[in-house]
Amino acid sequence: MQKQKNQKSAWKIVCSIAISGTILLQGAVTAAWADSDYANHWAKEEIGKMVALRLYQGDEQGLIKPDRVMTRAEFMTLLVRAFDFQVNFIKAPDIKDIVDDVPSNAWYTDDLIRAAHTFLPIEHRIFHPDEGMTREVMAQWVMAAYTHKSNEATTITTENVDFTDAGEIDPLYVEAVKQAASLKWLTGYDDGTFQPKAQVTRAQAAVIVARMLQTLPENLRKEIIPYQYHSRADQGKWDATPQGLILRSKEDIRAFEEKWRDPSSSLSLLDPTQIDFEKQAVVALIGYPSSSSNPPLVTSMVRQDDQLTIHLEKKTGVIETADITGIYRFYRVSKEKVYGIKEVRTDLHTITVSPEK
Secondary structure (H helix, E strand, O other): OHHHHHHHHHHHHHHHOOOOOOOOOOOOEOHHHOOOOOOOOOOHHHHHHHHHOOOOOEOOOOOOOOOOEOEHHHHHHHHHHHOOOOOOOOOOOOHHHOOOOOOOOOOOHHHHHHHHOOOOOOOOOOOOOOOEOEHHHHHHHHHHHHHHHHOOOOOOOOOOOOOOOHHHOOOOOHHHHHHHHHOOOOOOOOOOOOOOOOEOEHHHHHHHHHHHHHHOOHHHOEEEOOEEEEEEEOOOOOOOOOEEEEEOOHHHHHHHHHHHOOOOOOOOOOOHHHOOOOOEEEEEEEOOOEEOOOOOEEEEEEEEOOEEEEEEEEEEOOOOOOOEEOOEEEEEEEOOOOOOOOEEEEEEEEEEOOOOO
16 A cells, blocks of 8 residues: 555656756647658658757647748747757846846746857847748857857858849848858758748758757767667666666666665566667666556657767646556667767656546
8 A cells, every 4th residue: 555655656746847958949749749740841850850859849739830930039949959058147147137028937038048148149139039030140140059059160161152132131141141051051042042031930940950960069969869669667666766777788787676676576677688788778767657548758869979868758637547557668779879878867848738538
């Protein structure tokens, strides 16, 4: 009876937490569900990367809406979170210290504060957050963000802009357009125009940011690690703190068993004979119990340098079955992909869903 109460208590705690570091844009539906409207889109590969990196997620219907215009606030947030810009303040500034046209309760205020203290130029304390992002302004922002993130002055050999409408580019943005075009981040249209005043769609923004991430120095890039669900264990230490580990050998599994198996149980947590440790490793998730009908789902595993971040999503507000299962879950990954990783972070995002009637 006591164990059952502990299990339910642990499940409630897990359902209520959302570990910091999640990178999301506006939306209420899990990224894992939101692939219905871009599967056949011309930018599906880049949009898929944004979804896997948890930079894009769906709206209330689970739609990404790739052809919707992206606002300045959304694109700013995309850059801040894609490049993980961080600023440490002794005392955090108020948004009103930075701009005059953004309410204090806007969903993007924290990101705008970080952007303003890293790469984003804001003139006359006006940001115009709800205006559509234009291509020429986007060029300026992406070059500023890239230069700041790579921590080096941009020394890019540029050629004259040969777009047929180059004369329409605001002089303030000409150099940035040249640089972004030289890096192949921004390209013109089939008719030879650049269309500097045209507004940027979510699909176009995904393509630009994906190209930028690929151009960053290797130690700053984010790589999506392929994984395959392997097994779960329903017995163990139910009060374990949510965390992730990488098991690279049979010796690692033995140590894992000794630390995490319930001493009163003779059952093994993981069978090492099912893993080819010459080529594979196992990512073990600890402390994420749930009902069998509604487990926390891994949506992506993302590597940056020597850190692996495991993103999970858990539905709340839905009808649960009574059984509590799967205190540990195991995923197979390529051993090569996780070589050199020293830190594993887990990032649980909870999604409130109305119960089915």
